[in-house]
């Protein structure tokens with residue numbers, strides 16, 4: 474493990490960003506070298522309302538930040554459009570991206586994989602940092618060997634931009650690696666209201682619920698003759714993601730390619 478990891482955080486005022494500010498500033502081998510925030514460039518973190526009293530420079534523009542600040546890792550907790558640009562630019566400046574932001578396409582992921590390999594630099598895209606959520610995905614992949622029929626129901630707060638969630642997409646991909654292909658439901662089923670059967674990923678259906686009061690929840694429901702199996706994970710707060718962020722930062726320092734999914738670096 475590196476004994477001093479210099480970190481830039483993008484999105485410090487966000488719901489996840491605030492937790493990450495606490496994590497970085499309270500982890501002895503992390504040094505908080507800069508924050509990236511499009512609204513507060515040129516200020517210091519301590520001058521932003523609601524932020525802790527930390528004298529950390531805030532940059533409004535990624536290229537300036539990445540070229541002026543000596544950093545090992547970028548943690549990005551922003552939006553899909555912004556995270557997509559940040560992860561590319563970070564690698565251009567030889568800064569390892571740890572991307573918690575979700576909503577990327579397969580093309581985005583492959584582009585970052587190619588760039589990380591070209592630079593021989595670590596990168597992590599982690600759709601979910603919660604250890605319990607990683608286990609939910611792994612258990613679902615195990616169950617999919619025995620059950621072909623599965624539907625994913627993900628439930629999130631109503632401020633979420635992307636649907637389905639990054640976790641639901643990753644779960645479907647892990648299941649797809651082992652599940653015998655099947656188009657589920659009745660072959661002649663018809664949606665009387667568009668979207669009634671949810672999104673279709675390789676014949677599996679994904680349903681996205683958005684409600685105030687929720688944080689981050691997912692059920693993976695398998696069905697077989699005379700039985701169902703439900704694997705469920707709930708994040709009750711955003712602190713639940715922080716041990717995974719810490720693990721990802723330490724892991725990315727040892728990598729020379731992209732890892733998509735924290736399950737690939739968990740012991």
Ligand SMILES: NC(=O)C1=CN([C@@H]2O[C@H](COP(=O)(O)OP(=O)(O)OC[C@H]3O[C@@H](n4cnc5c(N)ncnc54)[C@H](OP(=O)(O)O)[C@@H]3O)[C@@H](O)[C@H]2O)C=CC1
Pocket residue numbers: 483484485486487488489490509510511512550551552553555572573574575576599600601602603714
């Ligand atoms: N991997 C995981 O385990 C988890 C991932 N997530 C993902 O993390 C991301 C953030 O989630 P959450 O914290 O809930 O969202 P929030 O909307 O609370 O936070 C996003 C923050 O990004 C800021 N932002 C927007 N554009 C920029 C920019 N150009 N530079 C810097 N900051 C910018 C926003 O500022 P402003 O509002 O002023 O524009 C806002 O403060 C989402 O993609 C979400 O899906 C969430 C939870 C767990």
Ligand SMILES: O=C(O)C1=N[C@H](C(=O)O)C[C@H](O)C1
Pocket residue numbers: 575576600601602629630633637638639640641688689690
């Ligand atoms: O936006 C969120 O809140 C979350 N996003 C991630 C996702 O899209 O899977 C992780 C977690 O579910 C919370």
